[in-house]
Amino acid sequence: MSDFQVVVVGAGLVGALAAISFAKQGYSVSVYDVRKDPRKTENAQGRSINLAVSARGLGAIKSIDASYHDKLVARSIPMKGRMIHVDGKEDSQLYGLFGECIHSIDRSQLNIDLLDEADGYDKVSLHFEHKFASADFDNHKAVFTSKASNTDVPVHADLLVGCDGAYSAVRSAMMRVQKMNLRQEYIEHEYLELSMPAKNDDYQLSPHHLHIWPRQEFMLIALPNPDKSFTSTLFAPTHLFKKTPDEAVAFFRDVFPDALPKIGEDRLREVWQKNPVAPLIQVTCAPYHYKDRCILLGDATHAMVPFYGQGMNCGFEDLRVLNTLLEQHKVTPQATWELGAALEAYSAGRKDDLSAILKLAMGNYIEMRSSVTSRLYLARRHLDGLFGRLFKDSWVPMYSMVSFRDDIRYSDVIRRQARQSKILEALLVSAGGVLGLSLATSLLYRAGRVIEGVTD
Amino acid sequence: MSDFQVVVVGAGLVGALAAISFAKQGYSVSVYDVRKDPRKTENAQGRSINLAVSARGLGAIKSIDASYHDKLVARSIPMKGRMIHVDGKEDSQLYGLFGECIHSIDRSQLNIDLLDEADGYDKVSLHFEHKFASADFDNHKAVFTSKASNTDVPVHADLLVGCDGAYSAVRSAMMRVQKMNLRQEYIEHEYLELSMPAKNDDYQLSPHHLHIWPRQEFMLIALPNPDKSFTSTLFAPTHLFKKTPDEAVAFFRDVFPDALPKIGEDRLREVWQKNPVAPLIQVTCAPYHYKDRCILLGDATHAMVPFYGQGMNCGFEDLRVLNTLLEQHKVTPQATWELGAALEAYSAGRKDDLSAILKLAMGNYIEMRSSVTSRLYLARRHLDGLFGRLFKDSWVPMYSMVSFRDDIRYSDVIRRQARQSKILEALLVSAGGVLGLSLATSLLYRAGRVIEGVTD
Numbered sequence: 060m061s062d063f064q065v066v067v068v069g070a071g072l073v074g075a076l077a078a079i080s081f082a083k084q085g086y087s088v089s090v091y092d093v094r095k096d097p098r099k100t101e102n103a104q105g106r107s108i109n110l111a112v113s114a115r116g117l118g119a120i121k122s123i124d125a126s127y128h129d130k131l132v133a134r135s136i137p138m139k140g141r142m143i144h145v146d147g148k149e150d151s152q153l154y155g156l157f158g159e160c161i162h163s164i165d166r167s168q169l170n171i172d173l174l175d176e177a178d179g180y181d182k183v184s185l186h187f188e189h190k191f192a193s194a195d196f197d198n199h200k201a202v203f204t205s206k207a208s209n210t211d212v213p214v215h216a217d218l219l220v221g222c223d224g225a226y227s228a229v230r231s232a233m234m235r236v237q238k239m240n241l242r243q244e245y246i247e248h249e250y251l252e253l254s255m256p257a258k259n260d261d262y263q264l265s266p267h268h269l270h271i272w273p274r275q276e277f278m279l280i281a282l283p284n285p286d287k288s289f290t291s292t293l294f295a296p297t298h299l300f301k302k303t304p305d306e307a308v309a310f311f312r313d314v315f316p317d318a319l320p321k322i323g324e325d326r327l328r329e330v331w332q333k334n335p336v337a338p339l340i341q342v343t344c345a346p347y348h349y350k351d352r353c354i355l356l357g358d359a360t361h362a363m364v365p366f367y368g369q370g371m372n373c374g375f376e377d378l379r380v381l382n383t384l385l386e387q388h389k390v391t392p393q394a395t396w397e398l399g400a401a402l403e404a405y406s407a408g409r410k411d412d413l414s415a416i417l418k419l420a421m422g423n424y425i426e427m428r429s430s431v432t433s434r435l436y437l438a439r440r441h442l443d444g445l446f447g448r449l450f451k452d453s454w455v456p457m458y459s460m461v462s463f464r465d466d467i468r469y470s471d472v473i474r475r476q477a478r479q480s481k482i483l484e485a486l487l488v489s490a491g492g493v494l495g496l497s498l499a500t501s502l503l504y505r506a507g508r509v510i511e512g513v514t515d
Numbered sequence: 516m517s518d519f520q521v522v523v524v525g526a527g528l529v530g531a532l533a534a535i536s537f538a539k540q541g542y543s544v545s546v547y548d549v550r551k552d553p554r555k556t557e558n559a560q561g562r563s564i565n566l567a568v569s570a571r572g573l574g575a576i577k578s579i580d581a582s583y584h585d586k587l588v589a590r591s592i593p594m595k596g597r598m599i600h601v602d603g604k605e606d607s608q609l610y611g612l613f614g615e616c617i618h619s620i621d622r623s624q625l626n627i628d629l630l631d632e633a634d635g636y637d638k639v640s641l642h643f644e645h646k647f648a649s650a651d652f653d654n655h656k657a658v659f660t661s662k663a664s665n666t667d668v669p670v671h672a673d674l675l676v677g678c679d680g681a682y683s684a685v686r687s688a689m690m691r692v693q694k695m696n697l698r699q700e701y702i703e704h705e706y707l708e709l710s711m712p713a714k715n716d717d718y719q720l721s722p723h724h725l726h727i728w729p730r731q732e733f734m735l736i737a738l739p740n741p742d743k744s745f746t747s748t749l750f751a752p753t754h755l756f757k758k759t760p761d762e763a764v765a766f767f768r769d770v771f772p773d774a775l776p777k778i779g780e781d782r783l784r785e786v787w788q789k790n791p792v793a794p795l796i797q798v799t800c801a802p803y804h805y806k807d808r809c810i811l812l813g814d815a816t817h818a819m820v821p822f823y824g825q826g827m828n829c830g831f832e833d834l835r836v837l838n839t840l841l842e843q844h845k846v847t848p849q850a851t852w853e854l855g856a857a858l859e860a861y862s863a864g865r866k867d868d869l870s871a872i873l874k875l876a877m878g879n880y881i882e883m884r885s886s887v888t889s890r891l892y893l894a895r896r897h898l899d900g901l902f903g904r905l906f907k908d909s910w911v912p913m914y915s916m917v918s919f920r921d922d923i924r925y926s927d928v929i930r931r932q933a934r935q936s937k938i939l940e941a942l943l944v945s946a947g948g949v950l951g952l953s954l955a956t957s958l959l960y961r962a963g964r965v966i967e968g969v970t971d
Binding site: 238239240241242243244245338340 | 694695696697698699700701794796
């Protein structure tokens, strides 16, 4: 019998880690991607989008490739909290109760690193500029179109792993043979990437924060880069991007007067004209597998808005969850009889968690752009943190559950948070009641004095 | 300037009526369909699926082609109500308060008729066995693959009208250029078509009813055909279809003892083995148009479960609504400047109605298979009908709003029904209260007598 062939479609972050993961387990892996090899293109390296990697992403990498995990952490910039910019003032809100950080990393660099790692395995072959065309799952066949020769390349695929993103072509192929629920939703907000260059070879803002300029309906954020610049992003309702470059500058002067000089008026004008405004989309589907022939991972099953910084983290966690199930079902390259059962367990078990994180991601947009400035939110947050410190494992603030714990499932985050919220609200209402009562008493007392003709 | 070319993809019910509609308005229309011409295939005519056409479908046909409307009504079988089969007994529940009917028609025959009508127009050309391959909307181009020659046929298309159903290829093409929300959902129930042949050249059941055997989690229904047979359908949770043919017969003997002899055990065994079990899917998207270049109609935007008998009716209504907007925007073959605005108004205005009918369709499954047997439902229905007769236009039972009125939008049906439901519930609760009070009084009185030592 020939080797069991795993074919990964998509050489992005999740695809590259999937290749490493399957190779580590002894499978022969070939990876196909429609794009050029990012290690050989100037362009991809030039674009500095950064990501925040946190516990779930790091935990998954550690479980797959411990040595790379340490390299990654060393290279990242720890961000210990949000810096809220309101009225020209800065307010640091720490993420963790015990010094935990999320880690800002360069997306392209991470992708290149993971591909280099994958390429180091004899069992892995990488094929760029090959577009997934079709699959005949039942006959173990996938077809790719080579961009160079414009010819179809048939490939033997015992297991096809679709890591090809929100608009996954593998998912579309799977939908032809598998009944699948699908939801694709654009929200009425879009985003534009800006940047804040280094000044006098130094960061213009604290490099250990994720900076937010919350303005209720829209917000500006900034994440640090190793070259001492910040990558900044404006998230706003679609109509705001219809402004001319000059109107945009006036708008920034009005609403982000402290951020504008850091970006620069000319740069803003240029970027506003040149850079594409990108949509915000959520896509999810179910199930994620077809028999023992195909599995979808990453954005193909859970493209989410970026507000919880969990897109990649969740994609890496997909792999950790899958690996656990492969182990439980004793699936190895030599013994794949239970592969179908393992994939079925993956589809059944992962569903609630993926719908939970999509919900959390959307909810965090409102928190970031609006709630963070409310007094009630701050009071609640204070109490939440206090309880988190007091009760440790039995009380974990939501942000910590999502970002600093990979042993709490996303669906459990929602369940636990609902319970914690109820308690916090009850306490705040009682506190409000006591406050209100004493205020009312004092007002009545004063009213009485006024009636009696006695004034202060 | 050459003629404005309308290209309709899909020669099903909505596609054929769309061709007639555009031709009537003076457009040049070409219709492409991947299937063979149903007028030339034995197969399609042999299959007797029937549909219920009601006010919205009839109204739309009348507005487009009044002469065909009369032909259609004459050929259909009026169904005046549901016949509920429980415990071997029949209970007739009329649909309308004023004698209104829905009309059972043969789907294939209707399709053939509409195609014949369309073919009668000089301005219409029909092309079968041509598969939609791609579109370059901005350059007015669509490409079809001819099945006969296996070659690509480029077609000039000023307006592409996608009437190609739930899995619309035109919709997929539009999604490449237009941000689109999409939701595709399979429900956990499926269906199987059976039949009840004529007996002694007569119907085995009342031909003027839609017959239902409601059994809470599943149901059997039957609609009359002109040849005195019934087309019957079993709707049930997926797992029920895993039974062997013998188990199926035993199951029918147990739960449908009165229906089984009408189907026949041997026929059931045969059909259970041979006929495909079909999924139940809901698909919807938004928007429905791309600039002035493309519009989606029918199942491509609102594939729904069949329980309100509104799939085709809603598709025909799409055309009536579109025509009204084309007229309001003064769009003609010679003056199409406002076409984009008309299509935009269609997308904006039709959205609430389509999501309403999808919701109503799903809700009616529970009503048909379960509620219809409940006492409270019947009490409510009685009161609902009473008010409908008393207050006429200001109180219309939901079924009547959906099926007998084409002047009440689906979204208004939901709004009006919510108001009516509140009133009905309040009345039933009060009635229950009065009943309860009198019961309690009488019990207390009796208790008093018992305590006093006086017994009846």
